[in-house]
Amino acid sequence: MTQLTQDALVERLAAIVGTDKVRTDADSLETFGKDWTRIYEPQPSAIVFPKTTEQVQQIVLLANEAGLALVPSGGRTGLSAGAMAANGEVVVSFDYMNQISEFSAVDRTVKCGAGVITEQLQTYAEEQGLFYPVDFASAGSSQIGGNISTNAGGIKVIRYGMTRDWVAGLTVVTGKGDIVRLNKDLLKNNTGYDMRHLFIGGEGTLGFVTEATMRLARPPKNLTVLVLGVPEMAAIMNVLHKFQSGIDLTAFEFFSDKALNKVLARGDVQAPFETETEFYALLEFEAETDAKMDVAMQLFEVCMEEGWVFDGVISQNETQAANLWRLREDISETISHWTPYKNDLSVIVSKVPEFLQEVEAVVVREYPDFEIVWFGHIGDGNLHLNILKPDEMPKEEFFERCAGVSRWVFEITEKYDGSVSAEHGVGMTKKPYLHYSRSAAEIGYMKAMKAAFDPNNVMNPGKVIDMD
Amino acid sequence: MTQLTQDALVERLAAIVGTDKVRTDADSLETFGKDWTRIYEPQPSAIVFPKTTEQVQQIVLLANEAGLALVPSGGRTGLSAGAMAANGEVVVSFDYMNQISEFSAVDRTVKCGAGVITEQLQTYAEEQGLFYPVDFASAGSSQIGGNISTNAGGIKVIRYGMTRDWVAGLTVVTGKGDIVRLNKDLLKNNTGYDMRHLFIGGEGTLGFVTEATMRLARPPKNLTVLVLGVPEMAAIMNVLHKFQSGIDLTAFEFFSDKALNKVLARGDVQAPFETETEFYALLEFEAETDAKMDVAMQLFEVCMEEGWVFDGVISQNETQAANLWRLREDISETISHWTPYKNDLSVIVSKVPEFLQEVEAVVVREYPDFEIVWFGHIGDGNLHLNILKPDEMPKEEFFERCAGVSRWVFEITEKYDGSVSAEHGVGMTKKPYLHYSRSAAEIGYMKAMKAAFDPNNVMNPGKVIDMD
Structure with missing residues (x-):
């Protein structure tokens, strides 16, 4: 990867963001190098905290010049290892880009830095007599930039849709280092390809979201x-x-x-x-x-x-x-005691009963010693399959046997034309299973998209798809 | 362009769709070679009527092999010359792909061939006790494939959004000739880039939509x-x-x-x-x-x-x-008597009054002999500026002077961060003005998208962007 020595790396980053905004202490590397998945060991080479879109651009240009790999870091609440830095990457944290500004009551929009916390936006909206409807368990830590990059869903999707539906406009820094402002916050704008939707759910692999204009709704009543x-x-x-x-x-x-x-x-x-x-x-x-x-x-x-x-x-x-x-x-919190193995599946709503039954039958047959806990957003066809670790079974054995479960479950998911990741994204943990939901042709076009925006593969490399 | 003689072209097309599904008579060439814009002369070389996605694929593969240019043809109600065939193109009409099937009451979805007419879907939905909410003046002729390719808007956007918001899944034939099924009709599916949204509003330049699963809504009450x-x-x-x-x-x-x-x-x-x-x-x-x-x-x-x-x-x-x-x-129909020069502009809602005033002031100052008629979807920030032709002025002189108006209007639109085409798309008529709404970097990425899906530029070439 990079030709820079560690000292030179820190110096170059500090020249962009200031010395106090680059960290290499063990605590920071540990904290900012991982998300809520606990499968990989965090091993970033540095954490950098830009304060502006232009600083992010400078970091991306440096990455292209010096062959750095960059990993975006929001609230790090992801469940697919999309924000893991396990290979000496530079982590770009958006913690200091947490300003809320330019609220417009008429447009019902507000501009958010990528680092604004979901709950911060929810509270802000409430203070204006409005409502930000995307909500989920990690709203107290997750950041808007991460929500957008993973198209976060949650418990109100049946009425309000996913994060995708609330993004009026986006500012991104692409892998080539261009600052692009997508859709300009317009409600109607049919001027060619709407590339905003590639970055939403793109998991930071095409570019990093630095700012977004979010729509707000009328608050629900009673x-x-x-x-x-x-x-x-x-x-x-x-x-x-x-x-x-x-x-x-x-x-x-x-x-x-x-x-x-x-x-x-x-x-x-x-x-x-x-x-x-x-x-x-x-x-x-x-x-x-x-x-x-x-x-x-x-x-x-x-x-x-x-x-x-x-x-x-x-x-x-x-x-x-x-x-x-x-x-x-x-x-979720209750069953975390049993180190659950989680799958986040979806099929079209009408297929849910048959699908659930078939998955359960296979798991019960093949793994009779496992306890299964189902819950989920059934109005959206989204089921969370949780397999609980038997108390006496070692963690390693449990996860190995669960990998076997995954193959069974994903084959059934493919048969039902379902999704192997309804709302958690692909990251690293679902990457080997992507082909169960996306065809070879689709994955080929995804690679072409990646090559167009990030030709040197500096943006969150190794996530979603592999560029060979 | 093509190396095929006209006879060889007709023969190759007939081998795919059957002799009765290829037309070269003057009437058909005139009818299927144009949309509602009346600026260009239709001059297609043939009209072909596929009945299946596989036949569309064969036509696209032939186009790649023989250097044909293909123009998709739906209800031909476009207002930006997106479905014009003025340069010897082969027009692919979706008139025979007009089946509605696979209605699901639980999912509130229905599968439509690209050639299903908007009103046909509206009526079908009503018969099932549901509602297809995208509605506009040309609903009696426009087709779903065209609606999707132009992301049609209309009179209910403030509540129901654009066509984009009602597409659960898409089958497309890309410019490379791949059949790709995007999103599989799922409500939640975070498995990498959502390329569905590139084809929605892509005006047939990346591939042709052949089938779509559309969502339906609860019917509105009173x-x-x-x-x-x-x-x-x-x-x-x-x-x-x-x-x-x-x-x-x-x-x-x-x-x-x-x-x-x-x-x-x-x-x-x-x-x-x-x-x-x-x-x-x-x-x-x-x-x-x-x-x-x-x-x-x-x-x-x-x-x-x-x-x-x-x-x-x-x-x-x-x-x-x-x-x-x-x-x-x-x-719209009333003022058509005055051969109106139409612009379809949008800005964010809160900027509408100031924007409208500035546009009107410039037009009144520079073109005091022109009558201006405003109307539009103001809840979406979408204004239709109509300039009426003075009775005594020749059509040519009027349109030439209107081109002057356009430059003034689009400069103001750019200043207000607006869109030069809110819902009508780019096609050929707005192509020269695209840069007022999209940056050079964005247009560069749009070209890269086009190259990825349609490397030989056979899909609706010359529309939206020029590939040089």
């Missing part, structure tokens, strides 16, 4: 939560279909009884009702009027009469809504 | 229309802002008194009210409940009290709503 006990997966789809024909849902999540029982065992949330069922659906909607609430209750009654639902509870106020949400949102 | 008389442009923005803070609008259009007077002069629609103002706003929203209607009336009263609005009328039933829409929708 969000109300229903939790329903559903005896079988197919019935969940009937419930979804029934409710969607009557009201606009803001969330439609599901979890299995195993997931619920793990959460309840911690003792700090209550069971939603006494009846036990194999699956649970959590629905959220805006009950702006009594009439809307009446419609929801009628839909619930139809679902009960049809036998799709065995029991249910509805929130009467914000606190109750928050408590019901905990049944779903506490799952 | 659509209600308000027409307001507004004394000045800045007040329209206040009205927009006020209403958006209270209800979700499905449309927010505007037109000038000049536009209204032209429509009223035809005598088949009535003035909305007696008060005359310089501008009119048309708002549409779902009045599902009486409570919603009350909110709308309260917002209207605030706008009156503030002096932003001088008068207004609200529809009480569907017929009244349709009649109020005619005040806006009849403008």
